[in-house]
Amino acid sequence: MLFDKLINGQYRYFLLAICGLFFSASSQATLNVFACEPEWAALANVLGGEKLSIFSATTSMQDPHYIQARPSLIAKARRADLLICTGAELEAGWLPLLIRKAANTKIQPGNSGHFFAADFVSKLGVPEQLDRSHGDVHGEGNPHIHTSPKYILRVATELKKRLIQIDESNQDFYQKKFDAFEKRWLLSMQRWEQQAAVLKDVKIVAHHEYWVYLNDWTGMHLLATLEPVPGVSPGSSHLVSLKKRIANNDVKMIMHVAYVNDRAATWLSEQSGVPVVSIAATVDFQNGESLTAWFDGVIEKLVVAANK
Amino acid sequence: MPLIRFDVVVSTILFHTIMSKKMKFSLITCAVMVALCTPVAALSAAENQAEKNQPISNEADNINKQQIKSLEQRLLAVETKINSSENEVVANNNRQAVMSQQGNNIFNPAISVIFDGVYASYNNHPEDYKLPGYALGGEAELSASGFSLGHSEIIMSSNVDDKFYGQLTLAIAEHDGETEIELEEAFFETLALGNGFTLRGGRFYSGIGYLNQQHQHAWDFYDAPLIYRGLFGNQYRDDGIRLSYIAATNLFLEVGAEAFSGSKYPAGGQHDDVGSWTSFVNLGGDVGVSHSWQAGLSYWQADDISREYGGHAHGGAVETPVFKGDTNTIGLNAIYKWAPNGNYREQNFKLQFEYFKREDEGDVVLENSNPLEASSLNGKQDGWYLQAIWQFAREWRVGARYDSLSSDNRGSDVAVLNEAGLVADGHMPTRSSVMAEWKASEFSRIRLQYNYDDSYQQSDQQLFLQYTMSLGAHGAHAF
Structure with a gap:
């Protein structure tokens, strides 16, 4: 029988070798980080480097609002030492279940392994009235905070503190990493601000209120959204009224998030002659993109469109 | 560590x-x-690979002294800004503190209300419905013709404290002209056991099978698969405890066991201690970024039970067939999901398969019969369903399902088994269903479903127009 062979025969060493991997795997001194979105995975990577083993639950091509609490994600959350998510109800449709199912005390709300980035910044777009006829509104305000470089730095400051809290023995390491990042980031921000000067007061139309923090930072003016209310697909009558509004205003571009179906944006662009600028929603962490590289790309695309 | x-x-x-x-x-x-x-x-191999791919930025090394000086000035400026935004956060927190003083309502549990209604149309009379070889019980009956409400549900959930989570599900439904409030679920679950262990206690849907744990409003079709209708009276829940463990592995591995009172259909009767047990194993994972799967094996056992099937009048007192004896059920399930780039928002596909097999060993008694009629029973019932759901646009989903059942019930008195509805007479129940649904948002859904139903010898055609509305808290759904 195969089983006897496994224990007594030639496969015995194979079995021992497999179990040996248990020891090697568990002796890794790295912290397991579970990031809900790629931007936080990339930030953790900059701040923690080789001390962290980072997993991003989503990619830049996925809408973080509509993620399935998949078995693979539960298994990852089960092993996490630190969970970094946006919060502000962005992940309300899957994260609470994921955290409960993972049965991992470290990442439960209130514990040091539970980090919600949006808890540390003041949010825009906090609704004065909560009513679902206004769409899938977030009671805590707009959750897409990573689109502002200012907020990235703010979250980085808090994340550094949290890493030190969890992994005190590497305090100096995290502090040095953060100091270096902060300098680099401030330099980059200086560069982006210079480049983005032309974006001030530029009127745009976007699919969803995805870029509000970026708009706030660059001074761009969001005239209207393709979605009549958040989370609801653009209907034809809404698009027709948008077409009129665009004609009456000097709209420079239709900002489009790459993971969203581009039919409505393309239609409006063809009708109005305003170009669609398609931008990746966030960092392509899985393919090694950095936050800096992503922002470089975003600013460049916007500046090119604004100068046309 | x-x-x-x-x-x-x-x-x-x-x-x-x-x-x-x-x-x-x-x-x-x-x-x-x-x-x-x-x-x-x-x-560990994959992670090592991933780490190697991470970019190492050396920008900082190239900064000259002059730049550093200007940077430091800038840093000072930004720090002042950050401090002021910290003040904003503090101000926010203060505002929230004021809010909480305004009432204790802020600690109310998350509440969702589900409205569910249907317009049903049948060729045959729904009250004639039977499933040969499967005596029906639980909530297996068909809904009435015309307009009717399904279960209107109220779900409340909240963390109790840092150690426990609690959930309550109330169903308001009409049975035989009377509106009843049914306590569907009321359970607590541990949050802080850690190391992958979770203990749940109270009344809840058992972890056997895949669909069993999903609330009816999360189903992809209006009605339950035939095998669920035949074996569990749609869904199995009971009062008891569950211990489950999630392994610390990259592959999802969950093992769990439950102990129940054994008083609910398809068990039944009084048990001084534990009346029914289950155990289950679930595996799952991803293949690439677009494909996910889950597979499960479950086992349910109840000994010395008294299972009451739906009775019917027979020229006098209502004769109720009751099965007394031991029973066990084994279940297999496999789920596959696909979404382009793993982005479920626009398009996704789901394939779902479940198989169950039940064995009953004991006696069937026709209670209230005079003289008392009884037969021994050695019953075997098994069946499966396969369904596919395709969301081709944000608002639109279509699906198809096929059900197939078979049975082999033997006993000392075939007439009694026949009376109980346990004789199939060579008929293998099958059903084919198609559905299309439109979702205006995440919170509302309108569904049209057609069944070609060969449950019993007279084929039936069934049409359902169903609405499901979800008010209040944004519930999270399982895979």
Whole structure:
């Protein structure tokens, strides 16, 4: 029988070798980080480097609002030492279940392994009235905070503190990493601000209120959204009224998030002659993109469109 | 980190046992070991690879002194800004503190209300419905013709404290002209047991099968698969406890066991201690970024039960067939999901398969019959369904499902079994369904479903127009 062979025969060493991997795997001194979105995975990577083993639950091509609490994600959350998510109800449709199912005390709300980035910044777009006829509104305000470089730095400051809290023995390491990042980031921000000067007061139309923090930072003016209310697909009558509004205003571009179906944006662009600028929603962490590289790309695309 | 890891302990035990050869393993233990071991190995390799791919930025090294000086000035400026935004956060927090003083309502549990209604149309009379070989019980009956409400549900959930979570599900439904409030679920669950363990206690849907744990409003079709209708009276829930464990592996591995009172259909009767037991294993994972899967094996057992089937009048008192004896059910399920780039928002596809097999060993008694009629029963019932759902645009989903059942029930008195509805007479129940649904948002859904139903000898055509509305809190759904 195969089983006897496994224990007594030639496969015995194979079995021992497999179990040996248990020891090697568990002796890794790295912290397991579970990031809900790629931007936080990339930030953790900059701040923690080789001390962290980072997993991003989503990619830049996925809408973080509509993620399935998949078995693979539960298994990852089960092993996490630190969970970094946006919060502000962005992940309300899957994260609470994921955290409960993972049965991992470290990442439960209130514990040091539970980090919600949006808890540390003041949010825009906090609704004065909560009513679902206004769409899938977030009671805590707009959750897409990573689109502002200012907020990235703010979250980085808090994340550094949290890493030190969890992994005190590497305090100096995290502090040095953060100091270096902060300098680099401030330099980059200086560069982006210079480049983005032309974006001030530029009127745009976007699919969803995805870029509000970026708009706030660059001074761009969001005239209207393709979605009549958040989370609801653009209907034809809404698009027709948008077409009129665009004609009456000097709209420079239709900002489009790459993971969203581009039919409505393309239609409006063809009708109005305003170009669609398609931008990746966030960092392509899985393919090694950095936050800096992503922002470089975003600013460049916007500046090119604004100068046309 | 000085953590005691479960897998290390297990592998140490495994190691010692292999060396001593004293203990005999079951094949299952070995399979679990291998499942526990391999993914970890694969994971560490994959992670090492991933780390190598991370970009190492050297921009900082190239900064000259002058730049640093201007940077430091800038840093000072930004720090002042950050401090002021910290003040904003503090101000926000203060505002929230004021809000909470305004009332204790802020600690109310999350509440969702589900409205569910249907317009049903049948060729046959729905009250004639039967499933030969499967005596019906529980909530297996068809909904009335015309307009009717299904279960209107109120779901409340909240963390109790830092150790426990609690959930309550109330269903308001009409049975025989009377509006009844049914306590569907009322359970607590641990949050802080840690190491992958979760304990749940109270009334809840059992972890057997895949669909069983999903609330009716989360189903992809209006009605339950035939095998669920035949074996569980749509869904199995009871009062008891569940202990489940999620392994610390890259492959999702969940094992769980439940102990129930055994008083609910398809068990039944009084039990002084534990009346029914279940155990289940679920595996799952991803293949690439677009594909996900889950597979499960479950087992349910109840001994010395008294299962009451739906009775019917027979020229006088209502004769109720009751099964007394031991029963067990084994279930298999496999789920596959696909979404382009793993982005479920626009398009996705789901394939779902479940198989159950039940064995009953005991007697069937027709209660209230005069003289009392009874037969021994050696029953075997099994069936499966396969369904596919395709969301081709944000608002639109279509799906198809096929059901197939068979049975082999033997006993000392075939007439009694026949009276109880346990004789199939060579008829194998099948049903084909198609549906299309439109979702205006995440919170509302309108569904049209057509069934070609060969449950019993007279084929039926059924049409359902159903609405499901969800008010209030944004519930999270399981895979």
